[in-house]
Amino acid sequence: MVDLLERDQELRTLHAVLRDAAHAHGSVVLVTGEPGIGKSALVDRFGAEVAGRARFLRGFCDDLATPRPLGAFRDFAEELPQPLADTLRQPSVPAAFPSVLLEHLRSGDVPSVLVLEDVHWADQATVDAVVVLGRRIADMPAVLLLTYRPGEVDPGQPLRAAIAAVRGTTSAHLELAPLSSAAVAQLAGPDAERVFALSAGNPFFVTELIAGRGDPPPPSLADAVLGRVAQLEDASRQLLELVSMVPGRVATEVLDVAEPGWSLAAEQPERRQLLTSDPRHVRFRHALTQAAVRSSVPPARRRTLHGTILHALHEVRADPADLVHHAEAAGAADVVAEQSLIAARQARAAESHREAFAHFRRASDFADRLPRKTGHGSGKSWRAAPTWWAGPVRRSPRSPVPSACARSRAIGRRWSAT
Ligand SMILES: Nc1ncnc2c1ncn2[C@@H]1O[C@H](COP(=O)(O)OP(=O)(O)OP(=O)(O)O)[C@@H](O)[C@H]1O
Ligand SMILES: [Mg+2]
CATH class of the missing domain: 3.40.50.300 (P-loop containing nucleotide triphosphate hydrolases)
Structure with a gap:
């Protein structure tokens, strides 16, 4: 026992x-x-x-x-x-x-x-x-x-x-309450932080994670979760699939656009303690449930769902970092190119150099799709910027952050000049 x-x-x-x-x-x-x-x-x-x-x-x-x-x-x-x-x-x-x-x-x-x-x-x-x-x-x-x-x-x-x-x-x-982080630490040892974050202290999730290790949810856990999801009505199941595509939580204003009438479909999953919501957000109760639902969605449908979310994010003028995430998964290369640069600029302004670097690098992958004129600068030098910036870093991938800081500042000066 x-x-x-x-x-x-x-x-x-x-x-x-x-x-x-x-x-x-x-x-x-x-x-x-x-x-x-x-x-x-x-x-x-x-x-x-x-x-x-x-x-x-x-x-x-x-x-x-x-x-x-x-x-x-x-x-x-x-x-x-x-x-x-x-x-x-x-x-x-x-x-x-x-x-x-x-x-x-x-x-x-x-x-x-x-x-x-x-x-x-x-x-x-x-x-x-x-x-x-x-x-x-x-x-x-x-x-x-x-x-x-x-x-x-x-x-x-x-x-x-x-x-x-x-x-x-x-x-x-x-x-019965979930286990505390201290109890999870007792069971999971050095892996405790990850296990607690994913399981929110649910002992079944904790034990399965410890037994399974690794990133995708262990099959026994996924089976248990998907068995419960299979009992939901179609609209509720589809809502879960949509929400599973959004890391963390999804804003209710995004759902209002992406899936009008979603709140009715949310009732059953909420009662069954799969989803939880407040007036502004909806999220899965457990990150593991979310991971299991997400990995059960076939790739083509995943792309469609990301496209639906992307459209809704546009409508509500969401953060460019969110747009980039879903644009990439939806295969919307133009949007990735454009929004990565905006996101990079915002991250740089906030001194988040690691994120600025990641966005610049992504933008550089899509440089040939960048518009000729934008509100953030114009012409050739602007379009060349991310490539110029990311190039040397790529050659020293092990220590991107210090050089990212320096380059982020440098490119910032360059941009302010344009
Ligand atoms: N307090 C606890 N400390 C450590 N492990 C626990 C604790 N409670 C439960 N577990 C482990 O978590 C797993 C799930 O527990 P259990 O089967 O009792 O859940 P349950 O609430 O009966 O779930 P269900 O509603 O599916 O019947 C089991 O492997 C059990 O050994
Ligand atoms: Mg039981």
């Missing part, structure tokens, strides 16, 4: 709830959080710690198009007395099953922990059983522990009403 970091408080709460149950003060506990946050790992650890002191019954709901009725209960049928197990094996389980199960939980020398995992996928019969068990648990030597991803409980889904119905007997709601 993995070392569980930063879950001491939650484990203490679970043990306290079980102690109460041992005195016939039973309750419901909710363990919630996004995929991979560590709900099952917490349950694993709690189960191991109470072994011998409690009867631990655990079942899982599955992400099936049509879920098995009472599927989670069937998972632990073997551990129930014969008549109850036989009842669960029948094709149609009698409606009285939850009450019979309750009577069984009341018996025995030790309290019971009944875990239903991933109830966001529960079938209706399981949801009904949650209500029956949850409402009657207060004087029972039992804990009903439910895990779920809140983002996947859609409005109107019966589970919401069931959770509300058992509020009176719910003793704890453990909303």
Whole structure:
């Protein structure tokens, strides 16, 4: 079993709830959080710690198009007395099953922990059983522990009403937080900074990154992410693909132009905790999710999407550095040539010599596409500038920055003179 970091408080709460149950003060506990946050790992650890002191019954709901009725209960049928197990094996389980199960939980020398995992996928019969068990648990030597991803409980889904119905007997709601940077450092060692930046502390992402190393997301991680994306409606999936092309975050004003009506398409990915937004920006919650979605988009479509973003960036008069990024990916060489020079000039003015160098060098690659006249100077000397500037640096690629500073200043003087 993995070392569980930063879950001491939650484990203490679970043990306290079980102690109460041992005195016939039973309750419901909710363990919630996004995929991979560590709900099952917490349950694993709690189960191991109470072994011998409690009867631990655990079942899982599955992400099936049509879920098995009472599927989670069937998972632990073997551990129930014969008549109850036989009842669960029948094709149609009698409606009285939850009450019979309750009577069984009341018996025995030790309290019971009944875990239903991933109830966001529960079938209706399981949801009904949650209500029956949850409402009657207060004087029972039992804990009903439910895990779920809140983002996947859609409005109107019966589970919401069931959770509300058992509020009176719910003793704890453990909303699991991501791991801190210190915990990630403990797991990832020298690679900690990169792992934390990509994972935002999600333990599943952290463990996969450590196992995978390297730049593209490990296949297991990409599969997990793309499996979730595949369940979205077409418009939502297309929006994710578009947003995945923009490094960091995309301005809502850009989306307004690129994909009018995008906010409707963003609802589902936001609820499922794939995207997050504020009034001005939309971004992926995890850089790794973004990387997985981006790498799933075929190259020709990627180019089209970059073209769409480029057009929107033009419309909103975005920063030239952003324009250059998308123009290059969209194959819009003219725009790269023109905007690289503008970006270079801005970077130089801000004393960002490394960036100025990179933009000048890019502009020099497209020098023959530069316009004859621009607002930044004119004619031959202007067009020759980036080539002249980048040439010597190319010959000493290992130390571009010091020479970039000097050259950036020199070219700045030259430009001011034109
Ligand atoms: N607190 C933690 N410290 C270290 N590793 C953890 C921690 N929590 C979870 N992990 C690891 O992260 C991975 C994902 O955890 P887990 O499967 O419990 O997530 P989950 O919330 O149950 O996800 P899902 O919603 O997909 O079921 C596992 O490999 C687990 O061992
Ligand atoms: Mg789980």
